[in-house]
Every structure is written in C-alpha cells, then in structure tokens.
Amino acid sequence: MTVLPTRHDEAWRYSDIDALARAWPLPAPESIIVPAGGTFARTIIQDSGTIHQLDIAIGKGATAAIHVLNTGGDYGRVELNVTLHEGADFKLGAVQIGGGTQTLEVITTVTHAEPGATSSQIVRSVLAGTATGTYLGKVAVARDAQQTDSVQSVKAMLLDRSATANAKPELEIYADDVKCAHGCAIGELDAMGLFYLQARGITPAEAKKLMLQAFVAGVFEGAADEAMLIEAALAKLGDLV
C-alpha cells in the first residue's frame, strides 16, 4: 500500500490515522513461511505504539502460534495475514489492554486455502478511559478447503462507559463442509461479583484486577513465555484499575 489509508478503508476503519501518518510509509510486512511439517511460534509484545504487519504462510501439516500483548503507545496495531495449506494449524491468543486515549487493534485475515486446516483465534480486550480496542477478523475458506475447522472467540471488557470496543468476526466461505464458529461479547465487570470480593476484604482495585486476570487468563496458554506475558498483562491491568 503506497497511499495513506483513510477510515473509508475497511481494515483501517477504527484506526488512529494521525498516528498512522506519523509512521507512514510503513515498511513491507514481515514475511514468514513455515515449511511443510514445521512449527513456528512468535510472541509480539506491542508496548511502545508500533505497527506490526506479518504475512504468514503455513505449509502442509505445519503449525504456527502467535501470542500478542497489545498495550502500549497512542496507537498500536498488530496485523496478521495468514494462509493455511492442507492440514495446517494456526493459533492466535491476543490480549489488548488500553486506557487514556489509546487506540489498539488486532486485524487478521486467515485464509484456509486447502482442506483440513484448523485455526483458532482468541482475543480479549480490556479498555478504560476513552480508549478504543478493535478486532477485525476475517476467515476466508476457499472452494476446495473442505473440513476446515475455525474458531473465533472475541470478548471485550469496558471499565468505563467512555471506552470503545469494536469487534467484527467475519466469515467468507466457499466450501460446503466446514466448521466456522465465532463468538463475540462486550461487557462490563459484574457489579455483584465485585461487591462479593470486597465484602470479603479485597480492595476495589484488587477486586477488579482479580476479575480481569480471570478474563484474560488462558489466552496465553501454551506460549513459551506464558508467565512473563501474564505478568506484563497484570502490570498493565494494575495501571488501569
């Protein structure tokens, strides 16, 4: 892309275009090719307001797992363009935690190009202040990609009524024997749960943190640096509550 996108471009619809302009032009996306039968894992910690663009091609029977902690800067974006070949597997676990006027987004296009591939995307956003958190996730299933199994689970927790969550799981399916599950929920912390924790002596901030920890727990399961990711997420949550 050579021209600065506008909000009319679907993939940039909720983006911070001013922040994007400062980073423009973007370097070419990082290209990753996972050979047939191979495994690939990457942890992306976005804590300084940067844009990560990855093109990932996953070969026959290969697997790729990406874990994302998107927390920093005015504008942080992680964009993944994934192509799955026969029997390949892709897993994404992403947590976005933002406050103030931050704009954080995870944008994915997952193409099941051949039969029997599986993909799973779990995205959890925690947003305070007037922050905006976005997930746009397209799953495209090619005509021949029978026995595709794909899951998208997207949840956002708003700590303030002034925060914004956008969630758009999107399916484009040309095969007729596929499983494509998608779930999406945006909510607030349960007031009765918070009161219950406080009635047992836990401070309001710790009570929120405990419930948010539960909300994001599990997303980093299987990551090589799971403990570090959870600790970094908790530190950011601690700043927000």
Add this chain to the structure above:
Amino acid sequence: MLQINNLHANVGDKPILKGLTLSLNAGEIHAIMGPNGAGKSTLGYVLSGRPGYEVTEGSVTFNGQDLLALEPHERAAAGLFLGFQYPVEIPGVSNVQFLREALNAQRKYRGEAPLTGGEFLKVAREQAGALGMDMEMLKRPVNVGFSGGEKKRNEMVQMGIIDPALAILDETDSGLDIDALRTVGDGINRIMRKPDKAVLLITHYQRLLDYVKPDFVHVLDGGRITRTGGADLALELERDGYKELAA
C-alpha cells in the same frame, strides 16, 4: 458490639428500612425473622455497604467505629462478615486464591503480617474439613458449578477462614437439605459461638434455630423491628405466622 440506631435506607428511590433500631452485644446470637419484602436482606446489604443501598437517616456503630463511613472492604477488615443469600459465581478465580487474597488484604489493613501459602492452606484445610468440603472444591473457581447447598457450605468455610467478629448470615439456611442444615448449624456454633463474637441470623424459618439457638429473636416488618423476644418467639411465629402477630 453493633448499635443500629433509627436506620433509614433506600434502594433506588424506594424506602425500605424505616427507623430500625437494634443492638447486639458480644457473645449474643440474634435472629431476624419477617415476611418477604420486610427489608431483611436490605439490612444485611446496608450493613456491609453494597453500592445502591443508600442510608438516608440514622447511625450504625461497630465496635465504637462509624460503620457507615467505611468502604465494604474496610468493614470486612474491621471484622464484619456477610454470608450471602445468593453467593456469587466468579469464573476464572479459584476459591483458594480468592480467600488467601481476602484474608491477607484484611490482615494488611489491620497491620498484621500476611499468611504464607503453607500457613493459609493449613487453615483452609481445617475449615474445609470441619464443614465436610473437599479441598478439590476449594481449588475450583469461586462457586462456579456449585449446587445451592455447596455454595452455602462454601460461605461457612469462608467464614471459618476469615474468622470475623460479627457475622450477618442472610438466609444461610435456604436451599439446604436436613444434613447440610445440621452441618451449617454446627459450623455457625463452632466458629461464632464465642464470648467475643456475635451473629445476626436472617431467616424465614424456625428450623435453623433448632441448631443455632438464638438469644434474641426480632420480627422485622415494614422496615422496622416490630417485636423482640427470646427463642420462644420463633416457635410462636412458626405456629401462628406473621399475620397473626401483626393483628
């Protein structure tokens, strides 16, 4: 220990408590009975500081402190425990983590050293054992997938671990079968029947009072205490009903 004086409270715009006066001394167990909608649960929530329950008049003193000036977690640290009528499910947070954080938050507030993991587990194991609860259940998320009876039993395990000075137990007997009722009753006596503690039992029925004998029974009706008596009053209510009493 607890002095409630002319307490008025609203839920939303609706007045529920209308001049409630009640005094509990250390070593006493009081039962509050009354018809549906009398304000029994509201009293428990107001005393523990639930948001949305607004005190419009009156005062509450707990061990010499202005209870109403404290936040819910500060009331807990000061020694007040509310046993919930409907214990809340908290997915993703284990009982053990929740209780250890709760206990240590209270200890920190009181300027006491936190319990180590080992010390805490010892206390938790004792209390769970005394109430016939499997330690495996304590490792599960708070109340998630627990039956009604298990939730109430869990409230009592929590009470045993936290070891409060004053327990307000809101219909802890509802949803319990006969055996569980006896276990819970024994638990209340074991944990709370002490010279330096007090209990406010909110209940609809006399049957829990067979196990936990109250020193005083109060009738709460229309947002105020309309009658006070000894344990016999509960039997009288069971026999004649609230209507008869009001007549």
